[in-house]
Amino acid sequence: MARMKFLCDAERCIECNGCVTACKQEHEIPWGVNRRRVVTINDGVPGERSISVACMHCSDAPCAAVCPVDCFYKTEDGVVLHDKDLCIGCGYCFYACPFGAPQFPQAGAFGQRGKMDKCTFCAGGPEADRSEAEFKKYGRNRLAEGKLPACAEMCATKALLGGDGDVLADIYRERVTVRGRGGEVWGWATAYGPAPGKGQAPAAPAQQPGGQKS
Amino acid sequence: MRSTILRAAGAIALAACVALPALAQPSTAPAPADLAKEQQQRQLAQPGNNSPVWKEVRSGVPQTTSLPGRETNVLIQPEGQTWRALRVPIATAGGALLALVLLALMGYYAWRGPIGLHGTPTGRQIERFTPAKRMAHWAMGISFAVLGVTGLVVTFGKSILLPLIGYTLFSWLATLSKSLHNFLGPVFAVALLVFIVLFIKDNIPRGHDAQWLAKFGGMLDRSGKTHVASGKFNAGEKALFWILVVVLSIVLVVTGLVLNFPNFDQTRATMQTMNLIHMIVGLIATAMACFHIYLGTVGMQGALEAMRYGYVDEQWAKEHHEYWYNDVMAGKVPRGSEPPAPAGVQHRPA
Numbered sequence: 001m002a003r004m005k006f007l008c009d010a011e012r013c014i015e016c017n018g019c020v021t022a023c024k025q026e027h028e029i030p031w032g033v034n035r036r037r038v039v040t041i042n043d044g045v046p047g048e049r050s051i052s053v054a055c056m057h058c059s060d061a062p063c064a065a066v067c068p069v070d071c072f073y074k075t076e077d078g079v080v081l082h083d084k085d086l087c088i089g090c091g092y093c094f095y096a097c098p099f100g101a102p103q104f105p106q107a108g109a110f111g112q113r114g115k116m117d118k119c120t121f122c123a124g125g126p127e128a129d130r131s132e133a134e135f136k137k138y139g140r141n142r143l144a145e146g147k148l149p150a151c152a153e154m155c156a157t158k159a160l161l162g163g164d165g166d167v168l169a170d171i172y173r174e175r176v177t178v179r180g181r182g183g184e185v186w187g188w189a190t191a192y193g194p195a196p197g198k199g200q201a202p203a204a205p206a207q208q209p210g211g212q213k214s
Numbered sequence: 215m216r217s218t219i220l221r222a223a224g225a226i227a228l229a230a231c232v233a234l235p236a237l238a239q240p241s242t243a244p245a246p247a248d249l250a251k252e253q254q255q256r257q258l259a260q261p262g263n264n265s266p267v268w269k270e271v272r273s274g275v276p277q278t279t280s281l282p283g284r285e286t287n288v289l290i291q292p293e294g295q296t297w298r299a300l301r302v303p304i305a306t307a308g309g310a311l312l313a314l315v316l317l318a319l320m321g322y323y324a325w326r327g328p329i330g331l332h333g334t335p336t337g338r339q340i341e342r343f344t345p346a347k348r349m350a351h352w353a354m355g356i357s358f359a360v361l362g363v364t365g366l367v368v369t370f371g372k373s374i375l376l377p378l379i380g381y382t383l384f385s386w387l388a389t390l391s392k393s394l395h396n397f398l399g400p401v402f403a404v405a406l407l408v409f410i411v412l413f414i415k416d417n418i419p420r421g422h423d424a425q426w427l428a429k430f431g432g433m434l435d436r437s438g439k440t441h442v443a444s445g446k447f448n449a450g451e452k453a454l455f456w457i458l459v460v461v462l463s464i465v466l467v468v469t470g471l472v473l474n475f476p477n478f479d480q481t482r483a484t485m486q487t488m489n490l491i492h493m494i495v496g497l498i499a500t501a502m503a504c505f506h507i508y509l510g511t512v513g514m515q516g517a518l519e520a521m522r523y524g525y526v527d528e529q530w531a532k533e534h535h536e537y538w539y540n541d542v543m544a545g546k547v548p549r550g551s552e553p554p555a556p557a558g559v560q561h562r563p564a
Contacts, residue, residue, distance in 0.1 A: 037279055039286075041270050041277050042249070042253050046254055047254070047267060048253075048267075049267045051271075066298055086381055088385065088392050091485075095482055098294050098295060100288060107477050108477055109475050110393075110475070
């Protein structure tokens with residue numbers, strides 16, 4: 001079986017939040033809950049980078065380790081899912097998760113948080129695949145429909161990739177190879193072409209006959 | 215060897231202090247603002263090299279996001295792993311402590327049995343606890359017991375109860391435990407404060423408490439012939455009051471309230487710290503309370519009745535709290551109101 005993974009190529013992410021919106025729309029996620037978010041590091045500083053982050057479907061998931069009712073389980077695709085019928089809303093998964101993935105519909109007095117909600121890798125929950133109950137609790141089960149996660153499918157720059165880890169690794173390896181040899185030459189310029197007037201100008205348009213006119 | 219290292223460290227620190235003001239870009243430490251500056255310079259020197267950005271990824275430092283909410287701008291919070299790792303040894307040690315205390319108490323009961331009276335009851339009753347004091351005690355005690363049990367269910371239920379009763383049933387039990395714990399916590403806090411106010415006067419340590427402590431109240435004498443006089447409360451009860459009721463319970467209340475009201479937008483780091491303190495103190499407090507519950511129920515004759523009905527026999531007072539008994543007899547402290555029922559008749563039938 002495939003081991004499902006997310007990969008966010010920070011050299012491509014343009015912080016459009018399309019993944020967040022796609023996720024909210026696809027799963028009809030309630031107000032106040034965002035299963036995915038985009039964080040920009042050193043915003044406004046040259047060299048800023050944005051990363052889209054959600055549940056990373058860890059192999060040794062901290063949420064599952066600390067859950068007092070053991071409501072987490074792993075599918076054979078390596079997707080970490082949870083059972084909202086068992087969840088008691090204690091918030092321990094939210095304390096433990098490094099990525100801030102677990103979300104709660106409320107943060108009320110007396111620890112009334114409601115049932116935890118998080119990214120399902122578009123794989124639903126323990127209910128029957130594509131059932132009404134599954135959709136209401138966990139959102140659409142795109143994996144059961146033969147589709148990949150909505151956020152990655154929707155990503156305009158293909159920065160966010162989701163799917164079989166082996167395939168993602170191949171795609172990313174190819175990108176890195178095309179961008180250049182070492183860390184010192186990776187970057188925005190190599191991914192999207194150099195800034196105008198600076199070396200390594202793409203030769204293609206000039207060589208195409210009649211390319212200048214059209 | 216150690217002194218060499220210390221001297222070297224001192225020299226480096228000194229050099230740093232001298233050099234710092236001279237440098238325009240002083241720090242190599244990963245403070246966020248410095249990393250941002252470093253990033254800016256790197257961008258000029260080595261365009262495309264983003265290592266300062268990647269140094270910040272795991273720093274837990276707030277960044278920028280357009281999504282609202284507490285800490286949504288933190289990409290990765292590293293403290294969660296520490297919290298996860300620390301819970302296990304705390305729960306293991308606390309569980310072992312609790313098991314040891316229960317075993318020790320069972321062993322003590324088998325060895326000594328209940329502590330009874332040597333003389334015959336006189337039939338004359340002295341009021342030991344007024345209704346207000348009893349109410350405060352039971353409000354605090356019952357809420358503490360429920361909080362203890364429900365806390366244990368949430369902490370250890372996954373490993374002990376879940377395999378026995380299954381997922382669905384245990385989830386119901388855990389939901390019930392969590393709700394009881396969260397709603398009774400503030401009740402406990404109020405009862406605790408009232409209790410402290412009502413009981414603090416009689417629990418102020420006195421000189422004669424040292425004698426009690428030296429002989430441990432005669433509790434380790436199987437024959438029960440060791441007699442130690444004490445005031446209204448003996449040194450053991452006073453220790454319990456100051457350690458369990460005053461210190462541990464107040465820490466529990468403060469940490470518990472921080473955890474119980476996430477609506478004030480506490481950070482995860484705050485709640486993790488509070489949770490660890492709450493766990494440690496809660497387990498120690500529960501273990502300590504077991505001693506008190508033992509002596510207050512099966513361990514000592516007359517103790518439960520004293521807190522339940524408020525009255526003790528003169529003989530009981532003389533044997534267990536002689537200075538208090540003397541004071542009552544001498545009229546220095548009030549004898550209290552007369553018992554509602556004639557002596558010997560415990561209560562109207564249920």
